Amino acid sequence: MNVGHIPEKELVAIILYISLFFIIVAVALIIFFYFSRKKIIQKELEKIDLILRYQKEQLHAIIITQEEERKRIAQDLHDDISSKLNIVSLNSHLLTAPNLTESETAEITENIINLTTKALENSRKIAHNLLPPVFEKFGLNAGIEELCEEFESSKSVKTHYINEIDFDDKDIDRHLHVFRILQELMNNSLRHGKATEIWISFTSKDENNICDYEDNGIGFDSSKIENQKGLGMKNIDSRISFLEGTIEINSEINKGIAVKFTF
Structure with missing residues (x-):
């Protein structure tokens, strides 16, 4: 078709329709991106809210633990x-x-x-x-060795401790959290798990320090969330968060407990 033969009114109409089409597409794209962005922002806000709620729960657990300790x-x-x-x-x-x-x-x-x-x-x-002198003087490794000796002195539990990490004395404040985590786990093994043997090992992989902890106690059903939400476990979670690490807990009835945490 020769554009020169199209009447001026039809040409204006075509231009208007095309312009209207592009305006509608532009508005549709703006609306789409607006709601997409709003949805993304909403998800980010929900994520931030969850993080803040988690941090609040951790802080609450730390405060309760401190009060119990006091x-x-x-x-x-x-x-x-x-x-x-x-x-x-x-x-x-x-x-x-x-x-x-x-x-x-x-x-x-x-x-x-x-x-x-x-x-x-x-x-x-x-x-x-409150703070074992041997830990303060000689560091985490010596502190855990003494902790194992103390538990063994009760004659009710045997401990097996292996360490392949050369701990830096400059990180003693962070190491205290590791010490308290193990102290809590060992107390739980003895008081609640009725364990007679405990295994603790420290290894390093990909610049991450790993602690593997096991006992031969009565265990519990780790698939049930409520079993992992006691005051002691909340305290451990708070310390793991401070260490910027991860923790994995596996246990079955009459099959003891296996805990792996990084720091």
Whole structure:
């Protein structure tokens, strides 16, 4: 068709229709990109909300754990230290009583010495639980070796510990979280799992430190979420998050527990 033979009105109409078509397509594209972008932003906001909620839960777990730890320390101080010091105070006042025989004075003095010795031992134990001196002086590897020895001293559990990592002493603050994770896992194995053997190993792969932990306890059904959401596990999750690591827990009834975490 020769454009020169198209009437001017039809040509104008064609141009208008084409323009209208492109306007509609442009509007449709704008609407499409607007809603697509809105959907992407919505998903990002939901993701951020989930992260914030997770962080809030972790912070809540840390606060609860700290409060439980404070209560435990306060209870230990009250039961083990304060009560003994009260008796020491009473015995000290008895020494001021008149007409005490030599044997009575010796007996009261012996009681004071015994009580102060026990109070001193208990205060050292409380301080040790807060931060083991060997961990502070010699690092994570020595701290875990001592932890294993302490558990074995109960004669109820055998530990097997292998370490292939040369831990950097500069990371002691981060290593304390690793130590606390293992402490929590071992306590759970003994108290709840009734385990008689525990295996701990540290290896390194692709610049990641890996800890494998196993016990031969009664285990639990790890497929049930509620079994992994106790206070202790929330505390462990919080520490793993701080270490920017990952954790995987597998367990079956009467088949012990297997935990792998990275840091």
